[in-house]
Amino acid sequence: MTQDGVRIQKIIADAGITSRRGAERLILEGRVSVNGIAVTNLGARAVPGTDAVEVDGAAVGAPEALRHYMFHKPAGYLTALSDVKLGRATIMHFLKRLPERVYPVGRLDRDVSGILILTNDGELARRLMHPSYLVPKIYRAAVEGSPGERALNLLRSGRLMMDGKPCAPAEARIIARGEDRGSVELTLTEGRHRQVKRMLSAAGHPVTVLKRRSYAGIPLDPDLPPGGIRPLTALEIRTLRRKVGL
Ligand code: URA
Numbered sequence: 001m002t003q004d005g006v007r008i009q010k011i012i013a014d015a016g017i018t019s020r021r022g023a024e025r026l027i028l029e030g031r032v033s034v035n036g037i038a039v040t041n042l043g044a045r046a047v048p049g050t051d052a053v054e055v056d057g058a059a060v061g062a063p064e065a066l067r068h069y070m071f072h073k074p075a076g077y078l079t080a081l082s083d084v085k086l087g088r089a090t091i092m093h094f095l096k097r098l099p100e101r102v103y104p105v106g107r108l109d110r111d112v113s114g115i116l117i118l119t120n121d122g123e124l125a126r127r128l129m130h131p132s133y134l135v136p137k138i139y140r141a142a143v144e145g146s147p148g149e150r151a152l153n154l155l156r157s158g159r160l161m162m163d164g165k166p167c168a169p170a171e172a173r174i175i176a177r178g179e180d181r182g183s184v185e186l187t188l189t190e191g192r193h194r195q196v197k198r199m200l201s202a203a204g205h206p207v208t209v210l211k212r213r214s215y216a217g218i219p220l221d222p223d224l225p226p227g228g229i230r231p232l233t234a235l236e237i238r239t240l241r242r243k244v245g246l
Contacts, residue, residue, distance in 0.1 A: 005046045007045055008039055010023075013123045014122070019123070033057075034052065067102050068231065068232040068236075069098070069231055069232060070232055071104070071115070074113050074227050075112060079091055079106075079107035081095075081103075101120060102120045104118055105124075105128050106128070106191055115220040137188050138215075139210060141196055142209040145204060145205045155199055156171070167192070172187075
């Protein structure tokens with residue numbers, strides 16, 4: 001053990017075992033050792049690849065290579081790895097062809113399509129999902145009724161209440177408008193349950209079709225068909241990491 005190196009909780013989180021907070025719990029519960037000595041101090045450090053870090057006696061090896069993918073989630077699939085209770089189709093149908101285990105960053109409703117990031121980088125995923133990083137998500141919604149300035153102003157106002165808490169102001173613009181239907185683009189920095197549908201319903205325009213077109217500054221690749229998965233480019237990975245201070 002050493003004053004150099006990095007915090008043990010970071011080594012455990014980077015290995016994809018759990019979040020940094022989860023790793024701190026493991027340390028406090030006395031389940032972590034470095035070079036055979038139990039560590040219960042959250043300030044302890046180790047040198048990855050040199051010191052032997054173990055959780056419950058199992059080596060936290062060199063961190064697994066970090067993988068990042070863009071997935072074009074089609075409508076009709078749950079964002080879950082299995083649906084034991086009801087046996088509905090899940091995104092695992094597509095993920096199982098990948099050579100390594102990766103997890104979705106956040107979720108899209110079953111009837112919603114669009115960009116979903118998949119990764120085994122636990123720390124990156126945790127930060128992207130944490131509301132304090134204000135990660136922007138852009139949605140396109142087909143809606144009932146003819147949305148106008150009044151609805152847009154409400155969406156932008158920060159006055160819409162959900163579960164007793166105001167929604168952060170959204171960027172909102174009209175993409176198309178007919179007599180009794182329209183299309184609206186919303187940019188949210190929160191990720192509350194069914195947020196776009198609930199905000200648009202509250203503004204008087206229930207959603208009929210919803211798609212996420214961009215996540216954390218990365219647009220859905222127009223060449224990626226529904227169900228398609230491709231590795232993120234180095235530039236896209238850098239964009240994601242920068243967004244959350246990594
Ligand atoms: N807002 C929704 O209503 N559903 C989603 O899946 C994502 C955002």
